[in-house]
Amino acid sequence: MKKIIILTIILSSLCSCQKMLDATPTDFLAAETYFTNETQLQSALTAVYDQLQKGGMFGSAFTGATSPDGMSTSLNLSDEMYFASSGTGTRALTYSSSDPLIFAIWSACYVGIQRANIVLANINKPTMDEGHRAIAKGEAMFLRAFFYFILAENFGDVPLRTAPTQSVLDVNIARTPLKQVYEFIISEMTTAEGLVAPATAYAYNERITQSTVRGILARVCLYAAGFPNNDVSKYALAASWAKKVMDSGLHQLNASYSQVFINMVQNLYDTKESLWEIGYYTTGQGDTYTEYAPGLSVFLGVTQTNSAYPLVTGAYRIHQRVYNYYEKDPNLTDPLIPDKSLDLRRDWAIAPFKYTSNNQATGKAYYTAAQIYDRQPNKFDRAYELTGARFQSSTPTNFSMLRYSDVLLMFAEADNEVNGPTTAGVNAVNLVRERGYGKLLNGEGVKQLSIANAGTGYTTAPTITISGGGGSGATATATVSGGKITSVTMTNHGTFYTSTPTVTISGGGGTGGVLTPSLQLLADADLKAPAYADQATFRQTIQDERARELCFEGWRKLDLVRWGIYISTLQSVTAEDNINAPSTYKAFAVLPGNLISPTYLLQPIPANEISLNNLIKQNPGW
Template sequence: MKIKLSLLLLVFVFSISSCKKYLEVLPKDFVSPENYFNNETELNTALVGVYDIMGSSALYGEILWSQFEVATDESFYRQSTTTLGVQVYNYDSNNSSVAGIWKALYAGIERANILLANIDKPSMPEANRSVVRGEALFLRAYYYYLLTSNFGDVPLILEPTKSVNNPEIARTPLKEVYGQILSDMTTAEGLVKPITAYNFAGRVSKSAVQGILARVCLKMAGNPLNDKTKYADAAKWAKMVINSGLHSLNPSYEQIFINHMQDKYDIKEGIWEVEFTGNLLQSGVNETGRLGVLGGLAGTNDEIGNSYGQWNGTRVLYDIYKPQDLRRDWNIGSYYYSGATKTKVFQTVAEAKSVGKWRREYELLTPKNRNYNGANFPLLRYSDVLLMYAEAQNEISGPDAESINYVNLVRQRGAGKILNGTNIYAVNIVNGGSGYTTVPNVTINGGGFTTQATATAAIANGRVSAITIVTPGAFYTSVPTVTISGTSGAGATANVSLSTATDADLIPAETANQTAFRSTIIDERSRELCYEGLRRGDLIRWGIFVERMKNSASVATLRYIAAFKYASRPGDNISEKHNLLPIISVYRGIAGENYDFKNRITAEGLPQLNFTTLVQNTGETNTLRLMASTNFTGKYDVAGIAAASWTDITSRATLSTGTDNTASGTIDLSDFKGAGKPLYLAFKYQGYFHPTLKQPSWFLRTFNVNNVLPEGRTSVITAIGQVGWVGVDVKNPTVVWGVPATGQATINGTGADAVNEDNEDWIISRPFNLSSVSTDTGLGLKTATTYLANYTYAYTIPGTYTVTFIATNASRDEDSQVIKQVKLTVEP
C-alpha cells in the first residue's frame, strides 16, 4: 500500500507548470494527501499537476498531433521509408504511442481524482475553491473525451486508485462515459471564470468549457453514438460563446500562429491553448513542445530555427482552396530553406510543399534549440466555434442566413479582406520566353497599392515555367503590370489576377440545401483548422474517414510525382478498424511479423544500394563519382573531406547517359560492414575547363539503402527523403549541389564552357548503420467496441510459424496485456 501510494502521488512532483501564468512548482517533499492540500496554494499547485499532462510528449507535447493526426486527407508523413507505425496505419496494440496516450490520459484522470477527493481539505474562500473544482472536473472530462475518441469504451474511474493490486475492471459503455463527460463539463461551466479574468488562453475559462461542450455534442451526434438530439445542444453551447461578446476573429490568419510561436495571446480568437515555455537553453521554467520543429518549413539554419519538415500537405487539401485564399500558402508553405542557409527555395509541386502553419523564423527566444521550443498548441479557436454552430444548425434545419454569414466571416478573414482589400492572387504566364539559364526577376509595378506585391519565378527547359506570389500586396485600385527581367533569356510575359470584394463568399450552389452546406462545412473546417489535431476526429464522426483516406491514396497514386507516391500508404492500409485504436493484435510469424523481433533494431543481412539518375547537357564524361567512407567524421567541409579515406565505387553502378530514371542496379555494400563503423555515401561532381565540351547537369531521382534479411524481408535503412544530404563546395561556388526537401539533389552544369572554371562539389549523406532494421510489428485485429468471433489467415508458404496474439486491457491506473502463442506447421 505504501509503495503504491507513493508512486501515485509522486506524479505530482514535476519541475515545471503548463499553467505558467499563475502557479508555481510543487514542493519536493510532497508524497501523499495526508501531508498535502493544507492550504489554497497547495490546492492550486495540485491543479497544475492536472494541467501538466496536456504538455506531455504522449499528448500535445508531440505524439498526439505528430503521429495520430499527421495522416489524414490534409497531410502525410514525409518519410518514404516509414512502412510501420501510427503515421501509416500499420500498427498494433503493442505500439508504444498507443500505450503512451492511454497511460498519459489516465495519469491526468488520477491527478484530477486525487485533487477532487481532497478539495474540501484546506481552509480557503469558497469562491476560489469552486473555480479549482470546476477546472479539475473539466480537465478530467476532457481526458475522458480524448480516451473515448481514440479507444471507444473505457473504464470510468471517478475516485483515486487505492491499490496497485486492484483487479481489472470492465470498460464502461460509451454512452455512460459521455454522460459523465457532459455532467462534469456542465457543472464546470457554472464554476470557472470568464477568460477576461486571465487575459491568456492557457487556463480553462467559461468560453473554453462552452466551446468544448459544443465539440463533445457534435461528436455524440455523429459516429459511433449517432445521437442526433445532440446537434441542438452543440448549437446552444456554441451560440453562448458567440453571444458572450468576448470573442472575434483576428483579422490576420497568419498572425494567430505567429502569436503561438512568440508566446503572445489574443483571447478574442484563441480561446484555449496548451501552454509551453522556454526551449531548454535558458535557466528558469522550461516546458517545451515541438510545433514547427517536426512539421514546418524544412531547413537547418539555427538562426531561423531547425525544422525537419516531416509533414507535407496533400493535393486534396491544396486543391480545395481558391487561389484568392491566403490560408493555402500559409498552411502549405510554398518554400523551404536550402540546407543551413537562409535561402528560400520555392516549390511548384503541391505535394512537395511542407506544412507551414507554425514557422520557427518568428520565434523570439534565442538561441533557438534545434529540437524544442515554447510554441503553444491551440485547442479551441473562435473560428472553430463559428463553424461548429453553422454545422449544428444546418443538421437541425438546413442552411440559414446566420450560419452562412458565420462561414463567410471565416472565409473573408482567410482571404485577407479586412487587412488587404483588393490584392493579387495569381500571376499568370502569357509567354514563357526562351533561353533562360538563370531565374529572372519578377517585378509588379503600378496599380495604386498600399503594399506592393512581390513574386518569384521558376524556369524549366529555358522557359519561365511558374511564378509564385511571395507577398499578395494590399488595396490595389487598378491592374498593375508585370516585368520579367534577367541576365539571360527573353520574351517572357505575364499578367495578374486581382481579388474582388465578394470572391471569398459562398456561392448559391454551396448553400443550396442541407447536403450542399454540409459538404461546404466539411471542406471549410479543413481549410481553416488543418493540422490542429481535429481532422481525424471530424472524419470519423462524419462516418467518412476510410472513404476520404482511400480517395487521398488514389490521388497520390494517380497525380503525385514519383518521389511522393508513397503518400498513398496510409490510405492503402486503412480500414474501418482504424476508427479506434486496437486492443487485440496478432503477430502471424511471417516475415515482418515475428514477435521475437518486436524490439530488434539491428540484424545481420545483405546491405544494398540502388538509385536512379539523369544527366543533361552532356559533354565532359566521368563527372559524377559515387564515393563511400567509414572514417569520415561528420565534418561537412573541405577539410573534413580531405581528412577521410574515400573509396570510389562508381564502377559498381550504372549512371545515366541521357535517359531519365536510369537505374543503377543493385550495389552490394557488404564490404563496408567489416569496419564496424557507420558508412557515409557521397556523390562527387568534378568538371574541368574545356574550350568546347560542356560540364553536364546531374539529377538524382531516387536513392535507397536496404538491409536484405535472412528471413526474406527487406528492411529500409534510408530512402531519398531521409538521406540527409549536405552539400560541400570545393571549387567554383557558382556551381553547387541543390538539395530540396525531397532529397532529390541536382547540380546544374555551366552550359557553353568557353569561360568556365574547374568545378568540384560533393553531397555527403548522414551516417548509416548497415545492420539497422525496422522492428517487426503485428496486425491490429480488434478495438474496444468491435466484435471479433474468430480470425482466419491462410498461409501460402510451407514452414513452421509461431503465431502470437496480444490482448490489451485496462486496470485502474495502467494497461495490462495477455499474450498467447500457437505454433503451426504448414505442410507442402
C-alpha cells in the same frame, strides 16, 4: 511558454507530478495531510493541467512529433499529410496494441483523471476563499471530463473512474458504454461552466474559462452526434454551446490568419481569437527544465538543419487533396508563387518554398506550380521564433486547443444538421472565409483590369499605373499583339481601396488604351448560393472549410471519423496520389490509404491494460 507555474507534488504513490522548477523535487506529501490551504490545492490542480503536455498527449501523440520510443509518429493520417519516409508504427498504419504511443495516450489520460479525482475528493479540505474554491472545482471537473473525451474519441467505450484509486490492486474495471461516457462528459462540463472564471479573468489562455468550456462542449456534442456514438440529438446542444461563445462578445477573429500562429510561436497571447492553448516553455538558454517540444513546429515544417537556427526535421509532406481545397487566383501572376491562391491561408499553412540545401541561411527557393507533393506543412513556422528563445530541438510554441474560427465553423455545422442552411450558419462560415482571404486585414484590393479600349500602335508593353481610390500597392502588366493591348495580368491586388482607383497607361509606343478597374469586395470571399443550396451541399462546404481553416492542427482525422467518411476519404486520396504523385513520394503517400480498414476507426486498448485488467475487452480487429 506558461503562466501556470508547476510545483512538484507527489500526492500519493499513485499520482506524481514530474514537472520541476528546481533540479530535484522538494515536496513529497500524502493526500491525507496535504490539502490544508489554497496554495496546496492550486499546486495539485496544476499537476492535473500538466498531464496535457505529456508525450502521450499534445506533446507528441496528436501533433506528429516524437513518440515515447523515439520514432516520429502521427495519429492524424488523413487527406492533409503523410510521413514522407519509410517506417512502421502509427505513421504507416502498421502497429498493434503493444505500440508505446497507444499506451502513452491511455496512461497519460488515466494519470490526469487520477490527479483530478484526488483534487475533487479533497476540494473542501483547505481553508480558502469560497469563490476560488469554486473555480478550482470547475477546472478540475472540466479537465477530468476532457481526459475522458480524449479517451472516448480514440478508444470508444472506456472504464469510467470518478473517485481516486485506493490500491494498486484495484485494476479490474469493465469498459463503460460510450453513450454513458459522453453523458458523463457533458454533465461534468456543464456543471464546470457555471463555476470557472470568465475569459476576461486572465491575460493568457492556458487556464480553463467559461469560453473554453462552452467551446469544448460544442466539440464534445458534435463528436457525440457522430460515429461511433451517433446521438444526433446532440447537434442542437452543440449549436447552443457554440452560440453562447459567439454571443458573449468576448471573442473575435484576429484580422491576420498568419499572426494567429506567429503569436503562438512568439509567446504572445490573443485571448479573443485563441480560447485555449496547451502551454509550453523553454528559452533554450540553460533552463532548469525544458518542456516537451511539440511537433507542430519541430516536425511539421520546412526542413532546416543548420545548427545556427532552430531544427525542423520536415518529416511530413502534403497530399494534393488539401492543396486543392484552396481557390487559385485567376487574375494574378506572382513572380515567386506562380499559382497564387486567393485564399491567403494556403501559402501560410503549406509552405510554397524550401530552404536551399535545407539551410535557412541560404534563403528560400520557391516551388513551381507542378511541385505540389514537394511541399511541407509550415503553419507554426520556427523562423518566427524570437532570437532569445531559439533552441535546436525544443520550442515554446503552444498547442492550439480551441480557436474562435473553430467555434464559428462548429456552430455552422451543428446548425445545419438541425435546421439546414440558415443565414446565421452561412454568415459564420463567411466570417471565417473573409479573414482567410485577407479582407479583415487588407480591405479591398483591385480584383482585375478589364480592357475597355485596346488602343492602337503599341509595339511594346505599356506601363500601367494605378492610383487613388484610398488604397495602395496594386500593380499590373499588359501584353500587346498587333498594336493592341490583348490582356492584362494583376501582379499585386493592393490593399484598402475604398473607391475605384484611376488607371493610367503610358509608353509602349501606342495610344488609346483604356482599362477599367473592379475591386475585390469583402463579399468576394463569401460563399455563393450553390455552396449552401441544401443541407447536404452545405455539409460538404463546411467540411471543406474546416480543412482550409484548421489543417495540420490535429483535428482532421477525428473529423473524418465522426463524419463516417474516414476510410472512403483515405482511399480516394490514395487513388489521386497513385495518378499524380511523383515516384519520389508515391509509395509513402499511398501507404495509409492502401492499408486503411474499419479496424483503425478506433485505437486498440493497450496490451498492458488487457494483461492487467481481467474485465476489459479489446476493440474489434485488434
